[in-house]
Amino acid sequence: MLVPAAFIIYTFIAAGPIPPETVMSPQWFVSLETAEAGDTGEAELIPFELGDRFGYLDAAGRFSINRLRTGYLSLSASYWAEYTALPEVLELRDPRDRSVISIEGGRGYPLFLEDQIFLISEDQIRLSALDEGGDLRWAYTFASPLTDIDAAGGLVLAGCLDGTVELLDAQGRRIFFFEPGGSRLQVILACRISRDGSKLAVISGIDDQRFLYLERSGDSYKVGYHEFLADGFRRPVYLAFINGDRSIAFERQGGIGVYSTETRTSRYIPLEGAVAALEGDGRDGLLYVITAPSPETKRLAAIRLPGTVIMEAPFRTESVFLGRQGEELFIGGESSIASFRLERR
Numbered sequence: 465m466l467v468p469a470a471f472i473i474y475t476f477i478a479a480g481p482i483p484p485e486t487v488m489s490p491q492w493f494v495s496l497e498t499a500e501a502g503d504t505g506e507a508e509l510i511p512f513e514l515g516d517r518f519g520y521l522d523a524a525g526r527f528s529i530n531r532l533r534t535g536y537l538s539l540s541a542s543y544w545a546e547y548t549a550l551p552e553v554l555e556l557r558d559p560r561d562r563s564v565i566s567i568e569g570g571r572g573y574p575l576f577l578e579d580q581i582f583l584i585s586e587d588q589i590r591l592s593a594l595d596e597g598g599d600l601r602w603a604y605t606f607a608s609p610l611t612d613i614d615a616a617g618g619l620v621l622a623g624c625l626d627g628t629v630e631l632l633d634a635q636g637r638r639i640f641f642f643e644p645g646g647s648r649l650q651v652i653l654a655c656r657i658s659r660d661g662s663k664l665a666v667i668s669g670i671d672d673q674r675f676l677y678l679e680r681s682g683d684s685y686k687v688g689y690h691e692f693l694a695d696g697f698r699r700p701v702y703l704a705f706i707n708g709d710r711s712i713a714f715e716r717q718g719g720i721g722v723y724s725t726e727t728r729t730s731r732y733i734p735l736e737g738a739v740a741a742l743e744g745d746g747r748d749g750l751l752y753v754i755t756a757p758s759p760e761t762k763r764l765a766a767i768r769l770p771g772t773v774i775m776e777a778p779f780r781t782e783s784v785f786l787g788r789q790g791e792e793l794f795i796g797g798e799s800s801i802a803s804f805r806l807e808r809r
Contacts, residue, residue, distance in 0.1 A: 486750060488766075488775075488793065491803040492525040501527040501561075508789065509559040511539045514796040515783035518544075520559040523792050525803060528560045540576035547574070556581065556598075565598040577615035584610060591622065593636060602636030611652050612700065617661025623652025629666055631657075631685070640685055644668040644676055646692075653696075654703035654714070663725060665712045667693075667701050675714055675730075677723055689723065691730055702739050706746025711769055713751060715739045720753060722771050731771030736763055741786035743793070750806070752793060754784050764795065 496517045507522035518537055519529035535546045543564060545556050554567040554574055565581070567574075572583035572592065581594040588609040593601040608626035615621070619639075620632040627650025631640035643650075647669025654667040664678040664685055673696025677689040695717040702715040712723045719735040720742070737757035745751075751767045762784055766775040785796030793804045 486748070487807045488804040489807050491792070491805050493802045494525050494800060496530055496799045496801065499525075499527055499530055501530045504528045504560070509541070510787050510789050510794065511541055511544070511559070512785050512787060512794070512796065512801065513537070513539060514785040514801065515799060517799065521794075521801070523789055523803070525801075536573070538574045538576055540579075542579045543574075543576045543581065545574045550586070565594075565596075567594075567598050575613060577613065577620075580615055582613070582615075582620075584613075591620070593620075604632055604636045604638070606630065612655050614656045616657045616659050619657060619661045621655050621657040621664060623655040623666065623668075625651055627651050627668060629655055629664075629668075631664070639683075642666075642678070642685070644674060644690075646674055647672055653699070654701045656703050656705055656712075658705050658709040660709070663705070663709060665703055665705065665714070665723075667703055667714060670696055670698055672696065675716075675721060675723070677712065677725065679725075688725075689728055689730070691721070691723075693717070693721075702742045704742060704744035704746075706744060706751060707749060707769055708747070711746060713742060713744075713746065713753075715742075720767075722751070722767075722769060724770055727770075729770070733767060733771045733773060735765055735773070737761075741784050743786050743788045745788045747788075748806075752786060752788070754786050754795075756784075762797070 504522045504526045509520040509522055509528055511520055516533050518533050519527055521527045535548050538545050543556050545554055547554055556565040558564050572585045575582040575584055583592040590605045592603040595601050606624055608624040610622055611625050612623040618634045622630050629642040630638050633639050648671035652668050656665045662680040666676045668674050673693040675691045678685040679688045693716050704713050706713050710726050714721045719733045721730055721732055723730045735755045737755035740756040741754040743752045749769045753765045755763050762779055762781055764777045765773055768774050781797030787794040791806045795802050
């Protein structure tokens with residue numbers, strides 16, 4: 465089934481000028497139910513998940529993989545794996561559907577971050593890093609189950625159910641430990657690390673929930689900013705370094721927050737509905753977010769940083785996908801994906 469007509473109408477009509485100089489120019493529109501996977505040559509591929517489908521496509525709308533999901537899925541720009549609740553064998557494949565590694569022995573669940581391969585144990589307290597051949601590089605055991613993990617700059621940042629954050633180096637050794645506190649219930653809902661590893665961002669706690677920004681200070685990190693979020697969430701939240709790590713976007717009730725690491729100021733941007741997708745790029749000072757006013761209705765918002773909504777376009781769909789590659793923006797609804805080129809005029 466194609467995307468409902470409202471998605472096509474609203475999205476393409478709204479694909480006009482974004483003041484003052486950027487225009488969303490429609491490029492192509494494809495149905496996942498009819499598009500066939502094939503040879504994409506050496507083109508850079510974008511991973512996608514949309515409804516019950518997943519795979520990889522290039523900027524021209526060609527698919528190297530387009531298939532129905534039948535189990536649990538881990539997907540990244542470099543690897544993917546589909547597996548059962550208690551996998552005895554994990555087969556890791558690349559974006560062109562070639563087998564890369566087979567891991568036997570039920571060693572955990574796969575996670576792919578920064579072109580690295582990790583396994584999380586079934587009890588979610590042990591993290592193992594593997595090399596490209598599937599051999600163990602290092603393993604680290606946490607005191608509490610993991611709730612979020614990120615990797616960048618050769619470092620691994622992990623948040624735990626007990627409200628602690630740990631930073632590991634390339635050998636799996638702990639180099640920083642942090643306990644934000646300040647909330648009735650201690651838990652880490654999201655944590656991210658900048659590309660060079662010099663900055664950290666954390667969403668922690670329930671009653672009250674907090675956003676925290678930390679920056680490297682000598683051999684450690686110190687809190688550079690924190691903010692209480694009046695009404696928090698009891699689930700994982702969206703959090704991303706964007707705009708060349710000059711800003712941090714984070715989900716909050718009734719919209720998103722944007723913190724500038726340069727001016728050390730935070731902006732609240734009201735949006736209708738909970739965040740359903742957020743592209744973690746924000747290059748050129750433009751950030752795109754999809755919210756869900758209802759289960760069947762979504763809104764695409766373009767935000768000019770630090771915090772001005774300059775375009776909104778509603779469409780009808782239950783599942784969504786939002787991706788970006790350079791100047792190409794990819795928007796998916798139901799069983800179709802559309803591409804737009806962000807042009808400066």
